[in-house]
Amino acid sequence: MKAERIHLLDLGWLGGDIGWFLPGAAGCAMTFSNRNPIRRWVEIPVSAALLRHPEGNILFDVGISPQAMNTHAKGLVEAFPIVRMSDENRIEVQLEKVGLRPKDIDFIVISHLHLDHIGQIGPFLEHQIPIVVQKRELESALYLLWQGKGGAYDFADLDGLRGAPWAPIHDHQFDLLDGVTLEWTGGHTAGHQVMHVSTAAGNFYTLTGDYLHMPEEYDMEAKGWLLSDAEEWHAYIRKLKLLHKARKGRLVMGHDPDLWAKYDAAPAGLD
Numbered sequence: 001m002k003a004e005r006i007h008l009l010d011l012g013w014l015g016g017d018i019g020w021f022l023p024g025a026a027g028c029a030m031t032f033s034n035r036n037p038i039r040r041w042v043e044i045p046v047s048a049a050l051l052r053h054p055e056g057n058i059l060f061d062v063g064i065s066p067q068a069m070n071t072h073a074k075g076l077v078e079a080f081p082i083v084r085m086s087d088e089n090r091i092e093v094q095l096e097k098v099g100l101r102p103k104d105i106d107f108i109v110i111s112h113l114h115l116d117h118i119g120q121i122g123p124f125l126e127h128q129i130p131i132v133v134q135k136r137e138l139e140s141a142l143y144l145l146w147q148g149k150g151g152a153y154d155f156a157d158l159d160g161l162r163g164a165p166w167a168p169i170h171d172h173q174f175d176l177l178d179g180v181t182l183e184w185t186g187g188h189t190a191g192h193q194v195m196h197v198s199t200a201a202g203n204f205y206t207l208t209g210d211y212l213h214m215p216e217e218y219d220m221e222a223k224g225w226l227l228s229d230a231e232e233w234h235a236y237i238r239k240l241k242l243l244h245k246a247r248k249g250r251l252v253m254g255h256d257p258d259l260w261a262k263y264d265a266a267p268a269g270l271d
């Protein structure tokens, strides 16, 4: 039995320099012939996905803490400030749109532990829902944070998760439910994973997490400053293209600036 529907949850907006996402001239880097490029500021949605599956409801990522501007490292929220956030963007409110409460979630899958992917985990903790993350991601986030080099990881998100119901996986690919495969990509962070979904309607989707922030990265086969390991990243891009050519799939990039022009947010869904 395959997944019935994917609902995208609207969890606010962040801003940032285009250079984080796109490389070289596309990212407004100086070049020999243009030494004074006009820098671009972009705003990107923060989203999550709720997968309704006969074998259990899966939540993929949980957005950014609405309090992050006050609780997180100054440098981090200066670089990636929340630019739009209201009560409507709380994850409980978004889940309500599809008739669910936090206790109705069976599995939480986290692409990686950056602030805008783990920030609203709070409402789920009392229900002991397994948090499926790559073992390498958990190790790497703590390894970096403990050296004071957390980048987009923040203690404010992870401190409260000591003893949480982590379900670390150490697999390149892991079939969580029928038609739902988690795949390690690395590249953006050491333990980054994406989620592939085959639906009952016969469609194939990849929820890219931050492996891809923007469609231009896919087209250019390159990424801006938010790249931790170029060799890992490049080892996956052609494979992803191959997979999508073969399966006629669709990519769902949770931070695509045009996300909400391409897909409707919950209660609408993708079959």
Ligand SMILES: [Zn+2]
Pocket (backbone or CB within 6 Å): 112, 114, 152, 188, 210
């Ligand atoms: Zn990230």
